[in-house]
Amino acid sequence: MTEAQAISPAIPGNRLLRFTAFLFGGVAYLTFLFTILYAIGFVSGRFVPKAIDIGPESGIFEAIVINLALMSLFAIQHSVMARKSFKHWWTQFIPKSVERSTYVLCASLMLLLLFWQWRPMPAVMWHVQEPEMAMVIATASFIGWVIVFTSSFLINHFELFGLHQVANNLVGRQMPAPVFRTPFYYRFVRHPIYLGFVIAFWAAPTMSAGHLLFATVTTAYIFIGIMLEERDLIGMFGDEYRFYREHVPMLFPWRKLN
Template sequence: MSKFIGFLYGLTAYLIFFVTFLYAIGFVEGMIVPKAIDTGPVVPVAEALIVNLLLMSLFAVQHSVMARRQFKDWWTLFVPKPVERSTYVLFASLALAFLFWQWRPMPTVVWQVANPGIANAIIGLSFIGWLLVLVSTFLINHFELFGLHQVANHLTGRDVPAMRFKTPMLYNFVRHPIYLGFIIAFWAAPTMTVGHLLFAAVTTAYIFVGIFLEEHDLTELFGDDYRNYKRRVSMIIPWRKSI
């Protein structure tokens, strides 16, 4: 029964993540969702800036701290190991949902593309970024990344396979295609407001901090395999020399 409850918990966490991911697309693109990045009551600029920075900082701290090995070693003293990843995904989704809910729009336009054809092309590029994010997760095991694989294995009594170093398809051209997809999705905007620019700039800065932390962990885990991979493949820009 505890295994089944763990599976239901992991499934619920995954579904919450997936809904949050879909909402994120609408939030950034300003489409369909009831509250987007440029909609809602407008407050004084200073208030909006402080609140939005705090919201992004909350997500960044949660997302980074809970992903560190030292935190996981402590956290799994209280949270069963099979649902540890699901709990991380759930907390990250809730932090992101809170950001969407409390975000203060800053609607002053920084730039705007007037030509409809070019504007639609930029929107299309942004959606290519979102697609790149999703495809890249499946290349490295989407369901393991978001905790569902672990609770399913626990339910059926199978051991979780040991992590092995692999570089499927896109990962042979850039080390972090998921982050590249987010950068494209956030910056490819035909209408860029101050609020959207703030969101794109801060999240991009956080992405590079996240890469530094993640690569430190991956080097510890895979040793020379990952060091050689870093020398061979560029971090974020496919056509640049590896850095």
């Protein structure tokens, strides 16, 4: 038992720490919520002041270098902080209850930096002129975002983004052991959240060079992220996840779980 665990929840200082952790988790979640909503506008080019094709133009070489650097920063933070070895090291310095919230906050800040510093590359790769077809494609992108949000709630949205952990810590409850489940979308694809992102990023009536770069790099990173995540899931659930992986496709629902 650590010194922190030995302190009774009745001690005022300990209650203050729990409440502070809860506030931190709330701030991290609200930052995430703002970021993901801004991301919808950023990718679609609507409702936000700085979008993927909006902003001061720069030379093509400068734009490619800066945009790749921004996406690489996000990918490194997102992957490294998600690894079990990093979590084990990191929780020596921060309370375990705020580890997920810290991860969510850092990822959100990296994305906000990307949105802020992104360099538009306005050359048009394709443009759908028929209004009806353009509306169908834009609707598909919106459906992708719906899949992202609903998939997160099917597993545990508030645990995924750190609120469950700080809420349990506030009242002195332990987090329950993880349970492997395959609700709704998860019976057809193993990673519906990532599928939603792929649809949202690629379903564009007008695809600029910058948007194409963003969609290509993020899709490549999604496949790398899946490889790393599934390694962790096998370590957590063993043969149960191996069976699931053998019977359910990764992203595209071409067969069902038997």
